[in-house]
Structure formats: C-alpha cells, structure tokens
Amino acid sequence: MTDPGDAGFHAGELAVQTRAGVRREASRLEPLLEPGELSPGLAGFLAGQTFLAGTGRDEAGRLWTSPLTGPPGFLEVRSGTELAVHARIGEGDPLHRIAAWQKLGTVTVDFARRRRVRMNGLLLVSSDDVLVIDVEQAFGNCPQFIQQRVLDPAGVESGSARRGSALGAEDVALIRAADTFFLGTAHPDRGADASHRGGPRGFVRVDERGLWWPDYPGNNMFNSFGNLAVDPRAALLFLDFATGATLHLAGTARVEWGEEGRVVRFAVERFVAARSGFVREF
Template sequence: MFHEGELSVQEQAGVRFEAARLSGMLAPGGLSRGAGGWLAERTVAALTGRGRDGRLWVSALTGPPGFLAGLGQTLRVAAAFAPGDPLHDLPAGRRVGLIAIDFTTRRRMRVNGTLIGTEGGLTVDVTEAFGNCPQYIHPRRLMSTAVAGGVPGTFTAEEALTAAGEATIRGADTFFLGTTHPDRGADASHRGGPRGFLRVVEGELWWPDYPGNNMFNSLGNLAADPSAALLVPDFTTGRTLQLSGTAAVEWTEPGTGAPDEVTGRRVRFRPAAVVTGEHAALVAAADAHHPRRHALMTGHA
C-alpha cells in the first residue's frame, strides 16, 4: 500500500487512479529466484542510509558479477564502503534502500529493508523489492577492467559545494536520489535526463520531475520527510559527488518554466554536507553514447 506522502503527491498530480493499479508492486515481499538471478549479474548499485553522522547519504557499491546475492528475505552484498565514504562503517539496524542498475540493457531494481549484518560485507533483511521501467536510463558500457579493480579511491569532505562540484552537476545526465520515510525506511532511486537537466543556482540544486510511473515513491517520501541525498557520478573520470541535505517538491503551471518542465513539478535540493570521491568502476567506455538518446529522454523508446 502507498503511504500518506505518496498518496498526497498522487492526489495533487491528479493520478490517484492510475497509481492505484500499481500498488501491488509495493506489497511486502522478498526476492524471487528470477530477481536474485538478475541481481547476481549486476556490477553496480547505489545504497541509501543514514551514516553515523545522522545524515542521509547515498553511496556507490560495485563489484564483479555475484557480489549481489539475494533470495527470499535476504540480500547479501559482498562489498563495503571505503574509509572516508559517508556510509563507511554503517551500523547494523539501519534502514537502507538499494538500487541495482544495468546501464547496457537499461534495467533497474530497487530493494529496501534493514541492514542486519556487516561481517564480510552487508546483509539486508528485505521488506520490498520491485523493478522500474527503462525510461531515462542512458545506455553506457562500464569498463570491465575498472570493475575488476574497482576499489574506491580517496574521499574528501568539503566545506561547501566547490566550482569543480558545480561543473560535475552541470555536466551530469544521471544521478541517484536517496530519500526516507519515518516508517517505511530508506529508498534509492535513479534520475536521468539530457545533460544539464540537473541545475545548480547559488549553491542550491533543482531538477524537473519528468513523467514516470505515477507512484511517486521518492516525492512521496519527501512529502513526509525532507531528508535527501544525491550521488552524482562522472562516468568519464570515475569521480563522484555526494550531497546530503533537504529537498522539497515545488508545483508550478505545466509548460510555464524551462522547456523540459512539462509536468509542473520540480524538486529543489539544499545541500548541507558535501563529499567528493573516486570510483574507478564507474568509468564508462568511450563508445558509451547511443544514437537512441533522444528517444530515451522523451520517453518514446
């Protein structure tokens, strides 16, 4: 069932009926054999949780095929966050949300639950798992050599968003969004668009909310709890920008803002903490660009 935040956003967007038909996707449940098999082939995921500093963060997790192993109520992640990553030494008992993604086939799956073990990696007690459509996922091929040696590099806490960080934001066509709900826990989602769809103005970020599945899991969480986190990867260099702060949904008249603001919804994010890092496994091959990019971004692929 949808929670009160999701229902509120659905009501304001006028899509309660359309969303109700998808409510079964959020029923409590674990990982089927098919879902577990798909996860076992993945090499990239992002995880949302509250670090020891109490802030919400979303961080990258990478490894060779098999580093994600899930069936039923248990997901095991044979990877850990490096020292300096805001989620390093994440304690058991925290609610977490994970999204695994395959940029080549444009498929993604979200797995939410509670971290119950940290020995030799991460073990999650799964409460819900569901897939999302391929819309807005840019096809790209991550370099296999980077996956094999994908140990994260150094991480640096910044006092504020730097000029280099702003350049990363303006050049991004992909980022991961972390949100949370007081009862349902944490969630990690993917956001994609044309390069530059993620804006930064005077230290604040905003992006248009493109048409989607009408469930509004992330926006619904923000309606209940403004805590938010962003992970912005640079697939050319492998550098990452992690931001923790608060976000809110802003409603406008459709078609009155920027050309890509077609829904009348935008999200404004105010960063309170910034971490820069390096992740070799997030470097994409030079032939990553795909001729179907325009179709993907307009939802007609």
C-alpha cells in the same frame, strides 16, 4: 521482519499522487509494495549486475547515497528475502562502516540493457566486505531516462575524500555535466529509499539557491516525493563514469508545483567528493 502496517502507500505518497491527479493510476501499482520473495528470475538478474546505489545513515544520522560495485556475482540472493552485497564501502565514502540494524534503500541499474530494480529492507550485517539485507520490498521500474552505457567492474578504490559545505567549481562542473544521478529519501517509519534519475546532459542546474531539476513523468507512484512530503531530508549521488569520481550531497529537497510542471529544489548542507570503486565507463 516486515511490519504488516508497512504495506501499501503511506500518507505522503497518497497526498502527492492526489495532488498530481494520478491516484487511480498509482493504485494499480500498489501491490508492488507488498512484501514478496526474491524470485529465481530476479536472483538471476541480480547475479549479473555490477552496480548498486544504497541510501542509509551515517553515525550522526545524516542521510547519504553511495555506490556499491563489484564483478558479476557480487549481489547474491541467499534466500527468498536475504540479499548479500559482497562489496567494500571505501574509507572516503560517507557511509563507510555503516551501522547495521537500520533501514536501507537500494536500486540496481543495468545501464547496458536499461533495466532497474529497487530493493528496500533492513540491514542485518555490515562488515568490511559484505552487507546483508533482509529485503522487504523489491520491484522493477520502467527503463525511462536510463542513459545506456557499459560499466567495467574493475576500477579504482575509494580512499581520501574532500569534505565541506560549499561546492567548488569542479563539483558544479560535475553536476552540470551529469546525465544521471541517484536520489535518496527516507520515511521515519518505512525507512530509506534510493531512486535513479536521468535526463539529457545538463538537466540538473546549479544556481545561487542550490540545485534544481525538472521532474519528468514516471510510474506515478511518487515514492521519493511522498517521502519528501513527510521528511525533506535527502541525499544525492553524482558519478563521473569516465573517471570514477563521486560527489555525495546531503541536504533538504522540496517539490515546487507550477502550471508547466514540477521542479525539485535541493539545498546542500554537506558534501563529500571521493572516488568510487569499480565505476568506470567504456
């Protein structure tokens, strides 16, 4: 159940909004964070989706972001607050057999129509073929930087994976070719959050210090940056929409503020390179 103390922006979000000079603009959106029911309109939207990114913790407590995919109908609203995700997290995925009773952050993206909705809550059930989430927050984000594409919900099944701490040439190539990735962050009390990031192909750079990307203007809520202000641990998910390859990164992130804008620096601690189920572009 939602803790009333979880409503509204937390101290990290407020601090980042203040530094960015958008506190007044953000305050107008604060009601979106209040607990609310999954409306019939949202249920209809979710019923037509084939993709969801989720952020949670593995058995060691490390944060990861993973894709959850399936044919239309795999996202089922069972009640005003209960969402069932009928998908299997493959054995090669770092969140395979994710433990229940942890906070889970999710975002579903309709790439074709350029719409996205974030839903965060408590993972009640985790089995081989379904995740059940008690949704505590659900709100839409603007279509900005969503790269338009159509996904085929019938693809490959994840299996064996390559794991390590130092990225290989093929991993760097996937990152540098990306026009989309997903960022996972968490707050020690509020729980996990998953957000979509997009830009022109090559907007994520890789150098001797790790990964970095420019922060493009958004909705001024700074949910992800607010979490990072409290806890720098983060997770990135890159997808090759043509082949179904996935690259999961776990590490730490920090925001660098400059006169010409903000950039985010990410230091890789661990990676998992695998294959996603049902992520194909056509």
